[in-house]
Amino acid sequence: MNRAALCVVLVATGSPQIHAAIQPGSAVPAISLPVVEPNDNRASAGRLENGVLKLDLLVDSARWYPETQNGQFVDIVSFSEEGKPPQVPAPLIRVPAGTRIEAMVRNALRDSTIYLHGFGSKPSDKPDSVAVRPGESVRLSFSAGEAGTYLYHATIGAWDKELQGERTQLSGALVIDSANAPTDDRIFVINIWSGLVTPGDTTSRGNALAINGRSWPHTERITATVGDSVRWRVLNGSDRSHPMHLHGFYFRIDGRGDTRRDTLFKSDRRRLAVTEDLAAGHSMSLVMKPERAGNWLFHCHLSFHVVRGANLSDRKGLRGNDHGGHSADPGRHMSGLVLGINVKDAPGAIAERRTNVRRMKVFVQEGTPRRRAPRALGFVLQRDRHPPAIDSVEIPGSILVVNRGEPTDITVANRLKEATSIHWHGIELESYSDGVPGWSGMEKRLAPMIAPGKSFTARLTLRRAGTFIYHTHLNDIEQVTSGLYGAMVVLEPGQVFDPKTDHVFVMGWDGVGARPLVINGDTTSTLPIQIGAGKPHRFRFVNIGPAGGVRFTIRKDTIISQWRPLAKDGADLPSGQAVNGDATRRLAVGETFDAEFTAPSSGEWVLMIGPRYKRRLIAR
Numbered sequence: 001m002n003r004a005a006l007c008v009v010l011v012a013t014g015s016p017q018i019h020a021a022i023q024p025g026s027a028v029p030a031i032s033l034p035v036v037e038p039n040d041n042r043a044s045a046g047r048l049e050n051g052v053l054k055l056d057l058l059v060d061s062a063r064w065y066p067e068t069q070n071g072q073f074v075d076i077v078s079f080s081e082e083g084k085p086p087q088v089p090a091p092l093i094r095v096p097a098g099t100r101i102e103a104m105v106r107n108a109l110r111d112s113t114i115y116l117h118g119f120g121s122k123p124s125d126k127p128d129s130v131a132v133r134p135g136e137s138v139r140l141s142f143s144a145g146e147a148g149t150y151l152y153h154a155t156i157g158a159w160d161k162e163l164q165g166e167r168t169q170l171s172g173a174l175v176i177d178s179a180n181a182p183t184d185d186r187i188f189v190i191n192i193w194s195g196l197v198t199p200g201d202t203t204s205r206g207n208a209l210a211i212n213g214r215s216w217p218h219t220e221r222i223t224a225t226v227g228d229s230v231r232w233r234v235l236n237g238s239d240r241s242h243p244m245h246l247h248g249f250y251f252r253i254d255g256r257g258d259t260r261r262d263t264l265f266k267s268d269r270r271r272l273a274v275t276e277d278l279a280a281g282h283s284m285s286l287v288m289k290p291e292r293a294g295n296w297l298f299h300c301h302l303s304f305h306v307v308r309g310a311n312l313s314d315r316k317g318l319r320g321n322d323h324g325g326h327s328a329d330p331g332r333h334m335s336g337l338v339l340g341i342n343v344k345d346a347p348g349a350i351a352e353r354r355t356n357v358r359r360m361k362v363f364v365q366e367g368t369p370r371r372r373a374p375r376a377l378g379f380v381l382q383r384d385r386h387p388p389a390i391d392s393v394e395i396p397g398s399i400l401v402v403n404r405g406e407p408t409d410i411t412v413a414n415r416l417k418e419a420t421s422i423h424w425h426g427i428e429l430e431s432y433s434d435g436v437p438g439w440s441g442m443e444k445r446l447a448p449m450i451a452p453g454k455s456f457t458a459r460l461t462l463r464r465a466g467t468f469i470y471h472t473h474l475n476d477i478e479q480v481t482s483g484l485y486g487a488m489v490v491l492e493p494g495q496v497f498d499p500k501t502d503h504v505f506v507m508g509w510d511g512v513g514a515r516p517l518v519i520n521g522d523t524t525s526t527l528p529i530q531i532g533a534g535k536p537h538r539f540r541f542v543n544i545g546p547a548g549g550v551r552f553t554i555r556k557d558t559i560i561s562q563w564r565p566l567a568k569d570g571a572d573l574p575s576g577q578a579v580n581g582d583a584t585r586r587l588a589v590g591e592t593f594d595a596e597f598t599a600p601s602s603g604e605w606v607l608m609i610g611p612r613y614k615r616r617l618i619a620r
């Protein structure tokens with residue numbers, strides 16, 4: 001991509017506005033700082049005159065309240081338009097392709113040089129795109145090139161790999177529209193800045209996690225009507241990956257961008273997803289068509305980015321915390337990178353008729369701790385007339401095998417001493433059954449927590465055959481790492497689940513200590529899988545730990561084999577993607593992936609999951 005030819009002019013300015021330069025995470029200074037205004041990315045900064053966008057930007061210290069004013073805050077460095085409040089994310093720059101952009105950027109910091117990236121010059125991971133010394137200004141002049149979604153950002157001070165994460169948070173969206181593209185989309189930028197201060201608490205420093213400058217529950221509520229085409233561009237302006245997950249229906253990925261280019265997919269490569277991993281600096285263009293009314297969520301699936309007070313570097317804070325883990329209030333049991341979507345029924349909507357309903361019952365139980373996690377919790381399916389023994393536990397939970405198109409009611413009976421709630425991940429279902437306490441449903445009929453001794457019946461009608469997940473959506477970190485997760489396999493009507501040719505691998509965490517990864521509840525298995533030469537086998541992979549991508553690979557000796565990808569997140573892949581390729585794939589948290597592997601001859605292959613788990617595949 002050659003976005004533009006960049007012209008840079010350094011301009012000496014008069015005396016800069018003086019502020020104490022704030023290093024992120026340092027003690028709170030006793031000076032008053034301008035307050036950040038969250039940027040909803042609806043309107044471009046600058047003035048568009050005769051095909052030229054004129055823009056005056058300022059970089060300076062500011063105080064940011066990601067929730068409410070007088071609440072938690074963090075002192076940051078941010079962008080603003082001259083004469084306007086500072087913004088997180090940085091001001092949106094949005095222009096038609098070919099527009100000339102003339103930007104003046106002033107560095108008002110007293111003692112730090114800033115480096116500008118992504119302003120027209122080819123975005124680059126090089127440290128010194130354009131340097132602006134304290135008190136100086138730079139004039140940038142470039143033409144908006146290829147249409148797409150890009151990030152621009154500034155770094156503070158000299159390039160330093162270690163500190164880069166915190167210093168690349170001065171990021172914003174640069175969107176270039178092609179002539180005929182729809183512009184009724186929304187733009188969401190994810191930012192994280194550490195050093196979040198809680199008033200009255202001098203010890204803890206959390207992360208400020210925000211979508212368009214705000215943390216849940218203060219993020220924007222998106223409203224839509226059933227059948228609408230909702231178009232979003234989601235940009236990860238932070239320094240780490242976020243697997244972004246949608247409840248209740250799929251979104252279609254129309255484009256993906258990284259720090260260098262943006263690629264719009266042809267129709268045979270546009271796939272569906274309920275979870276899409278966005279690496280640092282990456283973007284996606286998506287379209288969703290809400291199919292059912294109710295309250296839905298779009299959120300990061302890393303528990304540590306959606307649980308209040310959770311911080312991987314402070315693992316002791318994860319258990320028994322007082323952060324609303326068991327609250328029915330969605331503003332307390334979730335936090336951070338969460339967007340709420342309220343979908344209204346289209347006029348004339350008719351309720352689904354459910355006849356010949358199949359009924360299943362799943363118990364939520366606690367047993368004796370078996371490995372490193374301090375507790376063992378599990379979902380146990382009732383398989384005959386008798387409920388399972390009260391202290392029996394399966395980790396992962398029982399595989400729930402159900403049929404496409406068959407109305408299925410699953411009653412979840414809570415035999416724990418604490419509340420829980422079950423989310424049917426990737427399943428297209430009614431909002432009330434979606435499992436987010438105090439949120440799923442609509443208007444006054446909202447899903448409750450499942451209190452100890454109580455049960456809840458989720459009403460499902462599986463709309464497609466594939467691989468799905470069910471997991472707790474309450475006190476996530478503790479309950480998920482204790483075992484409350486499992487796989488759901490949806491088959492075509494009449495099809496029978498055959499574990500001889502259909503292999504399910506569920507990745508989860510055993511507690512939150514070091515090396516917590518377990519595959520089907522274990523760290524290893526010496527049991528080989530017999531796969532028979534020339535016979536197609538289906539492998540279903542699920543990653544439902546609280547964090548961390550996992551790679552799985554089939555190889556023979558050191559050579560990676562070939563397989564045919566079949567589905568992602570339960571949706572069959574489009575023809576352009578369901579083609580033979582290397583049998584290796586990294587799966588982010590909240591993703592499922594199905595592939596078909598056929599041993600071409602007799603011999604022995606190895607399935608590797610993560611760095612340590614190995615499983616022999618033997619073909620005779």
Ligand SMILES: [Cu+2]
Binds near residue numbers: 241300301302305337
């Ligand atoms: Cu995240």
